[in-house]
Amino acid sequence: MKDPRTYGLMAEFDTVNEAIAAAHKVYGAGYRKIDAYAPFPVEELSEAIGFHHNGVALVCLVGGLLGGTAAYVLQWWINTAGYPINIGGRPLHSWPAFIIVTFEMTILFSGLSAVFGMLALNGLPQPYHPVFNVPQFDAASRDKFFIAIFSSDKKYDPIATRAFLESLNPTSVAEVPS
Amino acid sequence: MARPTEVEIGEQKAPVIQPGHTFASITDKVASIVLRRPVTNGWLLGVAICFLILQWFLFAVCWLFYKGVGVWGVNIPAGWGFAIVNFVWWIGIGHAGTLISAILLLLRQQWRNSINRFAEAMTLFAVACAGMFPIFHLGRPWLFYWLFPYPNTMSYWPNFRSPLVWDVFAVSTYGTISLVFWFVGLIPDLASLRDTTDNKALKFIFGGLAMGWRNSVRHWNRYETAYLLLAGLATPLVLSVHTVVSFDFAIGIVPGWHTTIFPPYFVAGAIYSGFAMVLVLAIPIRKFYDIEDLITDRHIENSAMVMLATGWIVAYGYAIEAFVNWYGGDPYEAFLRWNRLHGPYAVSYYALLFFNLVLPQVLWFKKVRNNNLALFLISLDVLVGMWLERFVIVVVSLSRDFMPSAFGQYYPTQFDWAVFIGTLGFFSACMFLFLRLLPAVSISELKTLLPEAEVTVEREAEVHH
DSSP states (O other): OOOTTEEEEEEEESSHHHHHHHHHHHHHTTOOSEEEEOSSOOHHHHHHTTOOOOSHHHHHHHHHHHHHHHHHHHHHHIIIIISOOOSTTOOSSOGGGGHHHHHHHHHHHHHHHHHHHHHHHTTOSOSOOGGGGSGGGGGGGTTOEEEEEETTSTTOOHHHHHHHHHTTOOSEEEEEEO | OOOOOHHHHOTTSOOSSOTTOOHHHHHHHHHHHHHTOOOOHHHHHHHHHHHHHHHHHHHHHHHHHHHOGGGSSOBTTBOOOHHHHHHHHHHHHHHHHHIIIIIHHHTTOGGGGGTHHHHHHHHHHHHHHHHHHHHHTTSSGGGGGGGSOOOOTTOOOOOTTSHHHHHHHHHHHHHHHHHHHHHHHHHHHHHHHHHHOOOHHHHHHHHHHHTTOOOBHHHHHHHHHHHHHHHHHHHHHHHHHHHHHHHHHHTSOSTTTSOTTHHHHHHHHHHHHHHHHHHHHHHHHHHHTTOTTTSOHHHHHHHHHHHHHHHHHHHHHHHHHHHHHHHTOOHHHHHHHHHHHHSTTHHHHHHHHIIIIIGGGGGGSHHHHTOHHHHHHHHHHHHHHHHHHHHIIIIIHHHSOSOGGGOOOOOOOHHHHHHHHHHHHHHHHHHHHHHHHSOSSOHHHHHTTSGGGOOOSOOOHHHHO
């Protein structure tokens, strides 16, 4: 029931507990193309809309392993092949001396992977998004909580979904123009 | 993150946030400093003074680049003078910011939430100041990129067995991670400012910086994971950075440097001086910006207690140094002890003992910890003391190492002082601008501390997941 003029419907809540309770009902009613908005991180709210796992830790792990491996291999190659220096007959592959740079590069690459991975998975930077068309939505970064059901959801119906959201006792329900 | 706070738990302690705040009032209070507060004469005067010092700094650096490091007092045998002293001092100051933002986050010390933002900014500016000194000291600073391994026509590569190369990697990683940690923390607050302001230009700037952050809980979920991972990564990083800085000394054989106590003793000293700088900044900031209800007496007192504790770790370091000088039986180490106590720089050694060990003991008294003026002065005293500590380590050891025929003296010139004081001006100017242009207290993290943020709804999640 995709409506090309509407991106979805958005309900506004005053407290975090009302929003969580409502989010459970929205998910329980079978809606899946949904999102919730809060002015600070609320783990229970993301669980309520069925979002449990994110890939940030995996991206971070892969980045860290790549960074550490690259740093070690680079030092090994430089010292044994690229620019070998014999200092007092000590081994060229003097691995204890390579630990620190390997460690630092592991941290650098895993940290940057975590940040850029988080931004990429979140789809940021994103200059435009329809939810900002709702006038009340400015309060999402202030003191209000929102739950949106998008028109791309299979169960979405302009009238029935609005009635459903109204039944959750929100402060307001608004249409999100696309 | 939404958990009951110590506002309820620790009733005998001062609260983390004064009661009565709501989500909206916190947003308004922090945002109004940036968006609505008029530019005051005090702020302008502060920026003007810092700007003048900055000009002095630029002049000194231009002269240094034109003439070379000879304008400083460094010469053989004391080839490391103020530049390295200042480098170690600044990078140590930065460490408290990372400790507050990363280690205290992992330890669930929720009081950190109102001071972490400006402590992170402090870290960033302190690392910037620190990073300048080794580059100034290079002699040909425009070739600094030779420090990094990159394919070049000289077929040359850095020596990865040298602690100085380790330092390049440790400090540049530290600077980069501090920057992204600070910026990631800012993203939701920039979105708050974007949504709060009516000014079109500001909306555009803050909106651009917030990159379209829309407070979606999916975004928050990934954001929290990334933030926690960064904290977990920054914790070993911060310990490694000052360890590597201490390796610059400990790997060498100069008397007084070649010792295994250096890494932990340097890290403790870093946190000691860093918390002193946190207090030097926090006490005036919370007063002049009228945010004593967000940065409360609790924060000030906790920072004072961290200072007291790390001060004693530093004291242990001094004691072990002295013990090993005697017990180790090395004549050069024994001479170093004599030289510190009776040599030409003895005054700075006694001064550092007084500033770092004796005077801060007044922090045992609650009255002193709760007296902002006294605490401010003690913090300044610790900053001076820790600077002297690095001066004693660098200069006393180098100026008289092994052969009496090679002994020398180091006298700082006006350019040593100009570059050092100049970085103080640079640091303060950056702090002044930061306070005006960006939210100095984390809006979204403070909200998680309010009773309103407490989740009481039962988890019905199991039913349908």
